[in-house]
Amino acid sequence: xxAITSYLRGLYPHSEALVAVTRDxxxxxxxxxxxxxxxxxxxxxLARVQRQAxxxxxxxxxxxxxxxxxxxxxACPDWRTGPLRRWFDNNTFVRxxxxxxxxxxxxxxxxxxAGEVGTLPGPCLPPVR
Numbered sequence: 001x002x003a004i005t006s007y008l009r010g011l012y013p014h015s016e017a018l019v020a021v022t023r024d025x026x027x028x029x030x031x032x033x034x035x036x037x038x039x040x041x042x043x044x045x046l047a048r049v050q051r052q053a054x055x056x057x058x059x060x061x062x063x064x065x066x067x068x069x070x071x072x073x074x075a076c077p078d079w080r081t082g083p084l085r086r087w088f089d090n091n092t093f094v095r096x097x098x099x100x101x102x103x104x105x106x107x108x109x110x111x112x113x114a115g116e117v118g119t120l121p122g123p124c125l126p127p128v129r
Contacts, residue, residue: 005056008046011068012061018042039063067094078102 014022021038024030046061065071068087073079078101085096 007055007057008050008059008061011065012046012059012063014063015042015045018063067092069094069097073097076103 018035018038021030021034025032025035042063043060046063047058050058062068062071070081073081073095076097076099078099080098080100082096082098084093086092087094
């Protein structure tokens with residue numbers, strides 16, 4: 001018998017509340033300290049939905065990620081942020097990474113102890129365990 005695993009992949013859409021608090025904090029209308037608490041609330045709600053759907057792995061939804069690449073650039077010491085590019089899968093824009101030197105990934109990028117998984121774009125990245 002073959003086991004089929006399932007998980008939510010990629011960036012999950014932000015709730016209206018998270019968008020509002022992030023925008024308000026950026027414009028000085030709310031304290032920036034409200035953003036992590038709203039992100040945490042959204043993450044807990046997302047995890048609950050995934051558990052109710054009986055998914056094999058629970059994803060954070062990458063709610064803290066601005067786009068798919070910026071956290072990867074920050075986690076890879078030799079990489080730099082490149083030009084703005086269109087990501088055709090969902091018609092969004094991302095800052096393309098510019099790899100230089102060795103491809104090394106910060107192992108703390110994902111909380112694997114909590115069962116968190118994440119999608120790493122591109123075939124050149126090493127698997128995260």
